[in-house]
Amino acid sequence: MSVKNIKRVEEKRESIINSAIKVFATKGFENARISDIASEAGTAYGLVYHYFDSKEDLLKKIIEEKWTLFLKSIKEIDERERGFREKITKITALLLETYRKFPELMRVLVAEYSRSPRLIKEGMKEPFMKVIKALERIVKKGQMAEEVRKDISPMVASLMYMGVIDTIFTLAEIEYKGKFTKNLETRAKAIVDIYLNGLCKKQKEE
Numbered sequence: 709m710s711v712k713n714i715k716r717v718e719e720k721r722e723s724i725i726n727s728a729i730k731v732f733a734t735k736g737f738e739n740a741r742i743s744d745i746a747s748e749a750g751t752a753y754g755l756v757y758h759y760f761d762s763k764e765d766l767l768k769k770i771i772e773e774k775w776t777l778f779l780k781s782i783k784e785i786d787e788r789e790r791g792f793r794e795k796i797t798k799i800t801a802l803l804l805e806t807y808r809k810f811p812e813l814m815r816v817l818v819a820e821y822s823r824s825p826r827l828i829k830e831g832m833k834e835p836f837m838k839v840i841k842a843l844e845r846i847v848k849k850g851q852m853a854e855e856v857r858k859d860i861s862p863m864v865a866s867l868m869y870m871g872v873i874d875t876i877f878t879l880a881e882i883e884y885k886g887k888f889t890k891n892l893e894t895r896a897k898a899i900v901d902i903y904l905n906g907l908c909k910k911q912k913e914e
Contacts, residue, residue: 721759724749725773728766733812737767767816774817775835778802782842792850793904796869799843801896803873818877840866872903 727749731740742763746753760766781802789795807814843866850856856865876899 720751720755724751724756724759725766725770729770729813729816732767732770733815737763737816770816772835774813775839778806779835779838779842782839782846786842786846786849792846792853792855793900795846795850796904797896797900800873800899804896807877814877818874840870843869869903872899 724745728740728745731744731748735744740763742756743753745763745766746756749756756766760769782799785795785798785802789798803814840863844862847856847860847862847865851858851862
């Protein structure tokens with residue numbers, strides 16, 4: 709296959725993936741049909757099956773590829789930034805910026821994936837768990853540097869963090885729409901401050 713043909717194949721595959729993201733975000737995974745994706749991509753129904761075995765296979769590829777990109781970015785932040793707070797702030801800003809640029813993608817990754825026990829049971833949890841593991845390592849480093857309490861579980865802390873992000877995206881989608889994406893840096897710092905310091909005022913020592 710020539711370089712030109714390889715490029716054409718890659719472009720068509722990417723077009724189908726992007727169309728699937730839009731359809732999944734609009735109709736929901738369960739209600740979406742391959743014919744809807746083909747129509748959105750402006751391609752023949754049968755051509756979708758040339759690239760992907762099924763609707764489930766398409767979603768799996770989206771999850772694998774996009775969460776892998778997040779994982780790479782999180783690892784880069786972990787290596788580049790020094791303090792625990794700085795790392796979490798940068799990761800939060802990254803996720804919010806991605807939501808601002810690609811709201812439909814985040815809707816699919818959060819709503820259609822993380823909240824679907826059936827999809828997780830069907831072997832689609834690995835990419836997400838790799839991200840959790842990366843966050844765990846960051847928490848452990850924070851504990852070693854005495855920036856994070858040592859009496860907490862890195863796994864629980866990581867899952868709580870992703871739970872916060874999940875809820876924020878959901879509320880942003882329902883209530884705030886585009887308004888939420890303004891002042892991303894300020895919002896990222898506020899989220900991190902509440903996540904790390906909690907809501908309760910420190911009690912005065914007697």
